[in-house]
Amino acid sequence: MSKVLVSDPIDQVGIDILSQVATVDIKTTLKPDELKAIIGEYDALMIRSGTRVTQDIIEAGVKLKIIGRAGVGVDNVDVPAATRKGIVVVNSPEGNTIAAAEHALAMMLSLSRHIPDANASVKRGEWDRKSYVGSEVYKKTLGVVGLGKIGSHVASVAKAMGMKLLAYDPFISTERAEQLGCQLVELNLLFQQADYITLHIPKTSETANLINAKTLALMKPTTRIINCARGGIIDEAALAVAIKEGTIAGAALDVFDSEPLGESDLLGLGKNIILTPHLGASTAEAQVNVAIDVAEQIRDVLLGLPARSAVNIPGLGPDVLEGFKPYMELAETLGNLVGQLTGGRVETLNVTLQGDLATNKSQPLIIAALKGLLYQALRERVNYVNANIEAKERGIRVIETRDASARDYAGLLHLQATGTLGTHSVTGALLGDKEIHLTDIDGFPINVPPSKYMLFTLHRDVPGIIGKLGSLLGSFNVNIASMQVGRKIVRGDAVMALSIDDPLPEGILEEIKKVSGIRDAYTVTL
Numbered sequence: 001m002s003k004v005l006v007s008d009p010i011d012q013v014g015i016d017i018l019s020q021v022a023t024v025d026i027k028t029t030l031k032p033d034e035l036k037a038i039i040g041e042y043d044a045l046m047i048r049s050g051t052r053v054t055q056d057i058i059e060a061g062v063k064l065k066i067i068g069r070a071g072v073g074v075d076n077v078d079v080p081a082a083t084r085k086g087i088v089v090v091n092s093p094e095g096n097t098i099a100a101a102e103h104a105l106a107m108m109l110s111l112s113r114h115i116p117d118a119n120a121s122v123k124r125g126e127w128d129r130k131s132y133v134g135s136e137v138y139k140k141t142l143g144v145v146g147l148g149k150i151g152s153h154v155a156s157v158a159k160a161m162g163m164k165l166l167a168y169d170p171f172i173s174t175e176r177a178e179q180l181g182c183q184l185v186e187l188n189l190l191f192q193q194a195d196y197i198t199l200h201i202p203k204t205s206e207t208a209n210l211i212n213a214k215t216l217a218l219m220k221p222t223t224r225i226i227n228c229a230r231g232g233i234i235d236e237a238a239l240a241v242a243i244k245e246g247t248i249a250g251a252a253l254d255v256f257d258s259e260p261l262g263e264s265d266l267l268g269l270g271k272n273i274i275l276t277p278h279l280g281a282s283t284a285e286a287q288v289n290v291a292i293d294v295a296e297q298i299r300d301v302l303l304g305l306p307a308r309s310a311v312n313i314p315g316l317g318p319d320v321l322e323g324f325k326p327y328m329e330l331a332e333t334l335g336n337l338v339g340q341l342t343g344g345r346v347e348t349l350n351v352t353l354q355g356d357l358a359t360n361k362s363q364p365l366i367i368a369a370l371k372g373l374l375y376q377a378l379r380e381r382v383n384y385v386n387a388n389i390e391a392k393e394r395g396i397r398v399i400e401t402r403d404a405s406a407r408d409y410a411g412l413l414h415l416q417a418t419g420t421l422g423t424h425s426v427t428g429a430l431l432g433d434k435e436i437h438l439t440d441i442d443g444f445p446i447n448v449p450p451s452k453y454m455l456f457t458l459h460r461d462v463p464g465i466i467g468k469l470g471s472l473l474g475s476f477n478v479n480i481a482s483m484q485v486g487r488k489i490v491r492g493d494a495v496m497a498l499s500i501d502d503p504l505p506e507g508i509l510e511e512i513k514k515v516s517g518i519r520d521a522y523t524v525t526l
């Protein structure tokens with residue numbers, strides 16, 4: 001049975017799902033060294049933001065197949081390191097959207113009305129109404145940085161509260177922004193004009209320290225900043241100075257450069273700053289959503305099924321996988337076959353997508369073809385996650401061609417591999433949308449379904465060859481399940497494709513190559 005380690009608090013509903021297929025260990029107080037010491041036992045790791053999955057941990061996770069992040073941000077996971085090792089990293093892209101958006105809105109209103117400090121003062125026995133005079137958000141300008149899932153929900157609610165909306169997101173269209181009632185503007189303009197700035201972007205090398213002394217200086221003395229996205233997007237020391245000196249009016253922060261916060265310049269800024277301990281996703285509803293979402297994906301991957309929301313499998317979302325699965329199997333089979341026929345080190349893979357396959361969605365097919373191609377070298381270590389990287393590291397050049405015509409079939413996939421030992425090509429199609437058929441080997445038309453053990457020969461199309469080969473195989477007790485000859489012209493060159501019941505015994509391939517008229521022979525296991 002597989003083993004899953006849960007290293008951050010996860011809703012029980014997720015644990016129950018994992019328990020259907022695995023032994024689940026819940027250890028939520030592990031120090032990095034402790035995690036490193038035990039991770040080697042586990043097939044899957046389920047985390048939230050509390051666990052840092054560094055390269056070290058990934059190297060030590062020799063059995064790891066999947067890391068599941070029960071939330072959105074995967075900045076605490078070394079995703080490139082996981083990808084290199086073929087470990088799928090999944091998250092829950094939507095499970096906590098509403099929770100995080102509502103927290104940001106709550107922070108904005110709390111900051112405007114000094115709710116946390118006013119509440120604390122009443123609880124201290126005071127009745128101070130003068131110190132907590134607030135300001136309204138109605139008709140104020142909200143600058144939304146990052147108009148993705150959370151940013152969009154914040155924008156919609158803010159719109160309903162009568163706020164004017166500016167947004168900055170270089171990856172969002174003007175139409176989408178307009179639909180949300182937002183005016184897309186340059187970042188500096190947003191900083192200059194907004195009364196409230198709310199951040200909803202991932203932490204990346206581009207967004208780190210986006211808010212710093214220089215950008216803070218662009219803002220109005222009345223500006224308030226809300227960060228429920230990620231620590232490190234704001235330079236905390238510069239923010240503390242700006243609030244202290246009145247460059248801006250205040251900030252509400254849920255996330256920090258280093259968590260837990262500990263000693264910080266941000267403490268001691270009174271009612272102009274609100275700090276919460278990374279609570280954006282901490283609602284009962286969101287925790288159920290993310291736990292189910294991620295536990296189901298871990299379960300599926302442990303059962304050998306694809307994950308819905310893998311962050312490190314490019315172009316392979318659930319919708320693509322749904323429709324493409326049979327074609328990916330076709331691509332993988334052809335990749336494996338052409339890799340074995342070519343042998344040696346493959347340098348170039350030409351991929352021709354014909355007919356219905358000649359669409360923009362070629363990426364999944366190429367990944368699958370590379371996975372098949374690399375199988376001989378890497379066996380189970382190659383998967384959809386690392387096939388691209390492994391191919392790049394081996395210097396395999398992929399050349400993609402699309403051709404809208406496809407004779408006799410709705411869609412054809414043609415792979416040609418060129419390597420140190422020569423060039424071979426295979427073409428295949430799906431019959432009835434799911435049954436794989438080989439339609440061409442090295443330019444010779446055939447029509448056979450692939451089987452586990454196959455033998456291919458290149459020979460002269462002359463009488464007697466088939467008989468000779470049949471008796472030779474018979475003398476080695478090799479049973480032929482099916483056989484087909486493909487030729488371009490009568491009595492010219494031809495290929496023979498044989499499905500055999502068992503692997504070819506040692507030495508027989510050399511005997512086959514000695515048969516007069518047979519120019520070459522290849523055995524493959526698919």
Ligand SMILES: NC(=O)C1=CN([C@@H]2O[C@H](COP(=O)(O)OP(=O)(O)OC[C@H]3O[C@@H](n4cnc5c(N)ncnc54)[C@H](O)[C@@H]3O)[C@@H](O)[C@H]2O)C=CC1
Pocket residue numbers: 071072073074093096097100145146147148149150151168169170171172200201202203206207228229230254255278279280281282
């Ligand atoms: N405080 C908390 O507990 C939570 C925090 N989050 C954080 O909120 C953030 C946003 O999450 P979602 O809206 O779900 O993600 P999303 O992927 O739907 O949206 C992110 C948006 O940021 C935009 N973006 C990327 N780089 C940008 C840049 N350099 N400048 C401006 N925009 C940029 C993208 O185009 C996208 O529209 C993430 O960092 C996530 O980790 C999410 C959930 C809970």
Ligand SMILES: O=C(O)C(=O)COP(=O)(O)O
Pocket residue numbers: 048049050070071072073074096278279280281282
């Ligand atoms: O989903 C996210 O990105 C979050 O930041 C939520 O973090 P958490 O799962 O509550 O530790």
